[in-house]
Amino acid sequence: MDCKDLVEKLYFYLDGEVLTEEERKAIEEHLELCRKCCERYEFERLLWEMVRYNGRNDSVPEALISRIESVIAQF
Ligand SMILES: [Zn+2]
Numbered sequence: 055m056d057c058k059d060l061v062e063k064l065y066f067y068l069d070g071e072v073l074t075e076e077e078r079k080a081i082e083e084h085l086e087l088c089r090k091c092c093e094r095y096e097f098e099r100l101l102w103e104m105v106r107y108n109g110r111n112d113s114v115p116e117a118l119i120s121r122i123e124s125v126i127a128q129f
Pocket of ligand 1: 056057060084088089090091092
């Protein structure tokens with residue numbers, strides 16, 4: 055799996071859907087080896103959590119917002 059593959063599958067991975075066991079493993083292995091994708095994954099995961107909070111009309115926790123801001127600051 056290369057970085058492009060990973061980005062394409064990242065949302066499926068976050069959703070916990072569609073992927074086979076093998077694909078999930080390939081993603082996890084890539085995330086461990088590739089710092090760039092790992093950072094991207096962390097960023098997407100935080101955004102995804104925030105979207106989920108918004109969908110429930112709950113207020114987004116301050117801690118989550120500040121984590122997102124600190125990840126964005128690293129780019
Ligand atoms: Zn990568």
